[in-house]
Amino acid sequence: MVKPWVDRLEEMTTIQSWIDDSNVNLLGIVGLGGMGKSALAAYFYNNFSTHQKFWADVSLNPDFAAFAESIIKGLSGTVNATGDVNILIADLFKILHQNPCLLVVDNVETLLDESGEWQNENYASFFQRWKQQGHTSILLLTTRDKPNLYRGDNYWYSLGRFTVDEGKTLLKALQIEGSDQDLGNLVTKIDGHALTLRLVAAYLREYCDSQLSQITELGLDEFELIYNEASGLHRNKTDAQLSWILEQHLDRLSEKQRQFLVNLSVYRQPFDVTAATRMYINANLVEGETEEPIKPIEVKKELQNLFNRSLLSRSNKKGYDCPLLLKPYLQKKYPDLTNCHQIAINYYSSIVPPPPWTNLDEIQGYLEIFYHYYQLAEYDEALDYLHYIDEFMNLQGYYDLRVKYYSDLVTVYEEIDDKNNWKYPASLGSLGNAYDSLGQYQEAIEYHQQSLAITIDIGNRNGEAYSYIGLGNVYQSLRQYQEEIEYYQQSLNIFIEIGDRNGEANTWFNLGNTFKKLNRKSEAKECYQNSRQLSQAMGLDRDVQECNNQLIKLQRGWLEKSFYFILAVIKFPFALVVFVLLVIWRWIKSVISKQ
Missing domain, CATH: 1.10.8 (Helicase, Ruva Protein; domain 3)
Structure with a gap:
């Protein structure tokens, strides 16, 4: 029965099932240093009471003879030929065969070279013989790097992070x-x-x-x-x-392997072989060389190599991922990642789908482009990509996501204090819109007012008009329609002044909607007609049709009310006759019942 241990129940259950399987005589726990591999192995060691057991810590890379002798003695055996490796190996396997036990070899990575091969031929001979011959004892290895000898083998548990x-x-x-x-x-x-x-x-x-x-x-x-x-x-x-x-971990990598890992660390999302290839080319390209075609299998091997060294994790969704713990460390240690971020932008730009979109996954590439531009401090470009998908995120209800990204932009624009850049107040306005959608109206008003103040200060009339629209939208959400109308009218005056016909048309339409809600139909009709006229002049057929639809609804509402009024007038005499007859009948019925 497996007992709970530091919330590692899933890991313990899996490994215990392997230990209980008579067909399994070798298993391993691999993971980043400090993940708890030794502690997990110690749990099984301490609870392994059926047979003999021995714990061999090889963190100091002991001489193989000393390693073998300690195991033999620890299992109550006799060392027949001290220092003779061949006899030691034979004696070791003999005692392990005669007395089934659990042998834990801890920190195996210290026995490996940078390529994952055994540094010492005697250790190589011991582990190869165990793999080839099988055994009645159980060998449990813990290691940061999975030995090449066992790559592709089952019964290796990759120990991950706590949830x-x-x-x-x-x-x-x-x-x-x-x-x-x-x-x-x-x-x-x-x-x-x-x-x-x-x-x-x-x-x-x-x-x-x-x-x-x-x-x-x-x-x-x-x-x-x-x-x-x-x-x-x-x-x-x-x-x-x-x-x-x-x-x-990093010291065990070659220079090119280390550079490849650093390059991969800029990817925020899990990446596949195609995305990794972009970074692999950059890591292996020497100045003055031209890019040569690289086979996907070459990149796949390098990815798997880093995975076997616990420096990459496998993602259920999409290939590999760089551990979150490693990313900030690598990016602080190797801060010049400009080229890598640009490579990531180029990669995502080549795969993002055009609209229409149906879910968040389909716009994730655009969010990654935003992220990499943000990391490059190219905030204007980042804002452009966020605006491109903003309407979709709003319609799909990703309000918190909009607040997060626009907040990030507002923060950096405030830090660099670039108030003459019109995209600074634009980001404030977009954040205000996001808070409006989220239902946090006071925050929305505050950000729109900040945007308005900056646009007035720098003389950005177009931005000023859109700040008024943002405020009008918030007051619409609050159902304070008079304030909404006032802000829309201020924006309308500016659009007319600067000759922005598209902004003017949209504002007329917004005013029409507001007057319609207030049942001020003649004013609503005038607004829709003005918007339609401008949209026709600009060739915006879709907007023209929307104006026509609203005008039809206004007309239909008047016709429906007229119809019901006429119907009521027509039906009133008949209803009156029925009512009088019913009263007479009840009177007659009451008189008869009294007699």
């Missing part, structure tokens, strides 16, 4: 206090990394009275806290930090 809920549970168990949202945000930033959660919790207990809120109050840099400040015992190192763990 947000699991991470919050762990932080609470470690006595860290904070709101559920704040705890969840911290788990997300740490990417559910088991060791770092514990190290950060220890730091908070020591310096922040276990209060998560003190990170901000004490002015701590979150990146420095997570990657460098929080430290503790790991792998015989008493002051292990997350940055140290990640550097150990």
